[in-house]
Each structure stands twice: as structure tokens, then as C-alpha cells.
Amino acid sequence: MSNKQPLLNAFNKLSISDNDDDNGNNKQVLTNSFSDWRRCFSRKENDNNYIILDDDTEHSSKDEPVGIFHLSFSEARGAAVAVFRLIDEGNDASVNETDVWKEDTEQIYNINGNIGFDNVNFMYPSRNDVPVLRNLSLIARAGQTTALVGSSGCGKSTCISLFLRYYEPSSGRITIDGRPITDYNIQHLRQNIGVVSQEPILFGMSIYENIRFGKLNASQAEIEQAAREANAHNFIMQLPDKYETLVGERGIQLSGGEKQRIALARALVKQPTFLLLDEATSALDNASEKIVQEALDRACKGRTTIVIAHRLTTIQNAHQIYVLDNGSVIEQGTHETLMAKKDGKYQAMVKCQQMEKVDDDKDDITSIQKAIEEEEKSIRSKLTQRIRSKAFACLLRQEVAYFDRPENSSGAICTRLSLDASAVQEMIGTRLGVVCEVLALSSRIAASISAAETFFDLFDRKPTIDNTSIEGQELIDFRGEIKFDQVKFIYPTRPTSIILNKFQLNIKPGQRVALVGASGCGKSTIIQLLERFYDVTKGRLLLDGIDIRQLNLHWVRSQFGLVSQEPILFDLTIAENIAYGLENVPMEDIINAASRANIHQFIEQLPQGYETKVGLKGSFLSGGEKQRIAIARVLIRRPKVLLLDEATSAMDSYNEQIVQEALEKVQREDPSRTSLIIAHRLSTIRSCDLICVLDRGHIVESGTHRELTQRYGAYYKMLAHNNLH
Helix, strand or coil: CCCCCHHCCCCCHCCCCCCCCCHHHHHHHHHHHHHHHHHHCCCCCCCCCCCCCCCCCHHHHCCCCCCCCCCCCCHHHHHHHHHHHHHHHCCCCCCCCCCCCCCCCCCCCCCCEEEEEEEEECHHHHHCCCCCCEEEEEEECCEEEEEECCCCCHHHHHHHHCCCCCCCCCCEEEEEEEEHHHHEHHHHHHCCCCEEECCCCCCCHHHHHHHHHHCCCCCCHHHHHHHHHHHHHHHHHHHCCHHHHHHHHCCCCHHHHHHHHHHHHHCCCCCCCEEECCCCCCCCCHHHHHHHCCCCCCHHHHCEEEEECCHHHHHHHCCCCEEEEECEEEEEEHHHHHHHCCCCCHHHHHHHCCCCCCCCCCCCCCHHHHHHHHHHHHHHHHHHHHHHHHHHHHHHHHHHHHHHHHCCCHHHHHHHHHHHHHHCCCCCHHHHHHHHHHHHHHHHHHHHHHHHHHHHHHHHHCCCCCCCCCCEEECCCCCEEEEEEEEEEEEECCCCCCCEEEEEEECCCCEEEEEEECCCCCHHHHHHHHCCCCCCEEEEEEEEEEEEEHHHHHHHCCCCCEEEECCCCCCCCHHHHHHHCCCCHHHHHHHHHHHHCCHHHHHHHHHCHHHHHHHHHHHHHHHHHHHHHHHHHHHCCCCCEEEEEECCCCCHHHHHHHHHHHHHHHHHHHCCEEEEEEECCHHHHCCCCCCEEEEEEEEEEEECHHHHHHHCCCHHHHHHHHCCC
């Protein structure tokens, strides 16, 4: 309180009346206020809580204008209130806010590394009436690999979050070598944990810098070794800039498998005591998965490892496997002992995944308007609001390639909308009343002009693919025929890397076509071209014989239903997420779509049912739950062409089988619907009419499952890798 009061006094003194024309009095108030600030921010020796302010206001010129600062000080005073409110905000009583920094807690040295969960109960604060873990007890022994398996939402990922101390248990305790983890320094605890999550997070930097985040003082040799262990080194060396290649925002320049391998390398480079793998190989093709799994098996030696897996092939060698259901352990043992258990849950899950032997046969306008209305409440200047609104509308028009550039990342765009618009505002409105004083701040004027030019450039930019264009024809009776005719494609930000080259593919109306191949071979790029996120570099992409560039863009995208590898949910209710982009959707249609996607039963168990908020990016849900909601969102639209990019990759074998049956049922209900499926799990595509094996932008094999298995080629080898022995 004693430290905040001088600052508050300073702001109070600066609440100068607009009718006060005495510049001398204003100057004195300003000088006194700076004195208060100096007292506020000065610190005693050895006190690290405050910084020293060295400005000497006594040397200020009496003629220096201060009127222009009146409004700024008023705004600063309001901001200070918000800052102090945040500082005074109470935190969870179970978490000490100084735990991360205090030095009197135990450091992690010379420990065995046994992890124990002892009767742990947990409920998420946002859903405190829904138990996630119920009296959970398990042991992950030092130097051994412990696997957690079970249906989506059973609590597997929650165990990792609790061990990382993102949350605290509602009751029970978590221990390391018998000591509660609350005895250890949080920062040091996390430095000894390597984590690879289900959805890898990469930053808009180089590959080298992304791996180095795992260990800031890592050498080039250590980084390259970690990349080799994660089966990433070879593909990195094939890139023009190798380890200096920029991955783009959230790794947009890389495929899902490539991102996951870099995330694996980042975890391995720190040589952690504990290794936590949450679906670490879910995005990898079969060949890469096998190699990476062997590397992980080597890396896990001598470390306490917890593995969460839906692909049961990855945990057969685990020393202990725990089967979770509804937040509790229902089975435990090795792979062999669990397989020997008659009618066991684990045995049933394995059978669901086990392959047969290969010789066997319009934009949501309402939501945008709501966002603008909320923005208007907080923006003082109508002009600033107009600039931001127009800039945002222009941004929505831009083609996807525009956002691939580093200067157009989401962070840069937010800065542009926030700070640049405010900079323009400084030259208008009430500021013009003190023109003479403004002229003294030439640098501010230059910044305002530069910001204005940035916006004008954006306003004048014509996107190469304009999603607001009304031009182009609409096919009255679209049959769903797709043809790639000698297509060549290069990403604009990687002009030296050819993704597709003379690519040829014919998809007949109503066909179910699968694309398989190693990560980075061009599978997801094909879907992006169909959605016209990009245009082909050379060749033609035809829909019912018409070049896709001659068709109306909005119509084209309305014909496709896409479920991507990383489902995107909005911070709305489940019902709103399923119906997103549609207007006046009957509730029975939402429920029907959810039922067909095998998510209705789960939703009904929630206290608020379909009105449950999913959180930012669906953070309140597991990966499988998010994916099923995304599938329901597609099914409710009844698209002519269904695009599934690893649509079931985040699901356990039980839910995968049910959803796969639902998708096949949807296909039978409308035999004229064309489906294009990207898959690493080959069990999901056996019934497809055509399977195409891609390698480096070419189709190297194509045919039905039976035809390809009889050729003993690339597809046969992939089956062998994917087979569960």
C-alpha cells in the first residue's frame, strides 16, 4: 500500500481541469507528479521489487508544453487502476504465487524419479461439478516407461497437467520419490520435464530456435543430435535454409508430422529427468512413427517416462500400462498380462485397432457484428473504431498466403489494429486543440503518418484470392467430380521447394478416395488447393470439368466440408460450435449431427448439455471430444464433398471405430457424396474405392486395398509397419 499511494497521488494531481489555462501551474503539477513517481519507483538497496527512475524533472524547461499530456495522464490513471486491480487479484489458495521464484524450496537433484498419484481427485475450476479424476492411484517407476490408455476424456492428459502443476489436485497428492511435488520449486521441476503434447506448438522462428527453446544453451551439435533422434534431421537438411528455415506462425510452413518431430527434438535436447509424451506420434506416418518410436525407446532409457497413447502399437514395450475409465484405473499390467485377461478393456481396445493380415482380404455475419458492437463500447474515438473495423474487414479478404509472411502473423496484426490505429488517432479529435504543442512532437507525427500509410496500403491491397468476390459461376448440379491436371504447386514463402509436380489425380462423383504417404509429401496441400486457400502454380484443378478459378469462391467452399488434423473450436457453447456459420439451425439437427459423430452421449452427461462453453480453442475438452464436435459441425452442413484430414487421429480405438462407422453410414445415406480422406491409420481407409500412395508430390501407387496389398509395394510396406503384432 505504501508503494502504490505515491503513484496514485501522482495521477490524482494530474487530473487537471480543462479550464485551467495557467501553464505555470500545470508545469508545477507535472513537476510535483514526477517527484511522486520517483518516490514510488525508487528502491532501497537490495530491494528487487521496484526499478529506479533517474529522470530529473528539475532540469525541465519552463517553456516545455504540457497541455498535450493532460489526456494521456488521465488515460494512464485509469490504466493504473486496472493494473493494481490485477496485482491485488487473489489466486488459487492452493498455489503460492511466489513458488516459481522462491529459492527455499527443494531443488531436484540426486533423485530416483519415482512418480506417485495417491488417491487423487480433480475437477477443473471451470467445471467444478464434473469430476475428472476419482481416487486415482498409480505409480510411474524411475527409469521405466508407464503408459496411460483409455477413451477420450477419461483423464489421461489431466494427469500430465497435474504433474506439471498447471493445476492442483482437489484432494490426494502427487509425489516424487515419496515427497509431495509441492515441496519442489516449480521452475526447477518443469526444467526437468520434457513434454510433447498432442498439438505441437511452434513459434514463428527458425527450426534451430524452436528446438533450442528446450535448452537455451544447447550447442549446434546437441540440437542436430536431438533432431536425429526425432527423425527430423534428414527432412531439415533437405530444406533450402536447413536449420535456419522459418517455420511460420504456429509452424504453418510445415506438415503436421514435421511439426511433431521438431517438438520431439525440443523435448529430447534438454535431456530431462522426466519425459511426458501426450500422443507424441499421433501425427506421424507409419514409417516415421516406427523410427521415432525406436528413437524414443532409446531416449526413455534411464528416464521416468509417462506415455499417453491411442495408438497401442507405441506402448507395447511399456513396463506398466494403466487403463483409465471415468477418471479411475480399471486395469493395469504389461501388454502381455493385459492381453491375457479375458474380456478385458485393454484387450478389446487392441482388437479394435488390430489389422487383418495383409494377405487377407456464408461467413458468420452476426458474430462479427456482435464483436464490433463490443468494440464500439470501449473505443473513445469513432474514427479509430472505423479504422480498425475497415482494417479487420480487409484482413478477412486476404488470401491465406498473405498470412504466411512473418510481417502478417496474428501478433503483428493485433499490434497493427491496436497501436497503429491509436497512433493515427493522435493526429485527430481533441488533439487538434493543441496543435502548437503537437508540432513540438515531430517524432509522434511521423509515427502517426507511418501508421496511416500502413492502413492505406492494406485498404488498397487487392488479394489474389478474394473471398468477398461475387464473380465466377456457380454449378447448378454439381456432381462432385475432381481432377488435378498436371498440377505444380510451390508455397509463395518457399519458392525453392516444389510440393506438387505434374500431379495427376481423377476422382469420380461419389468415390471415396484416400491419400496416404509420409509426412510432408503433399497430402494436406491437396486439400488446401481444393478449398482455394492457394491457387495452383501450374496446371489445372477442375471441378466437374470447370477450372476452379472460374467458379465463385464462396460457392466452391460451400460445397466442401472439412475436418482438419487440428480441430478449431471457438469460445462458444457446444451447440454454437456445431452450428457455426449457419443461421436458425433447429436443435434437433444439432443433436442429430452430434449423435452421428458419437458425441451426443458425452454432451448429455455435462451439467449444461449443449449450452456448455468449450473454452478458448476448446481448452475444456479433450482432443477426441474436440474432433468429434468438428465432425458434427461438418455433418450438419451436408456437403457435396467431404474432406477428412486425419479426422480420427485424436480418438481412441473405440471411438475411432464408432465414428468411422458413422462416416461410412453418412456415405451410404448419400452415395453421390465424394470423399477425400487423408490418413496415417490405414485401418480407416481399407474400404475406400481408391487409395493413392504419395511420395514427394507424386502418386507412386494407386488402387483398392486388395489390389495394393497384392503388389507388395509401398502400401504393403506401410501395412506391415502399421500391423499390431
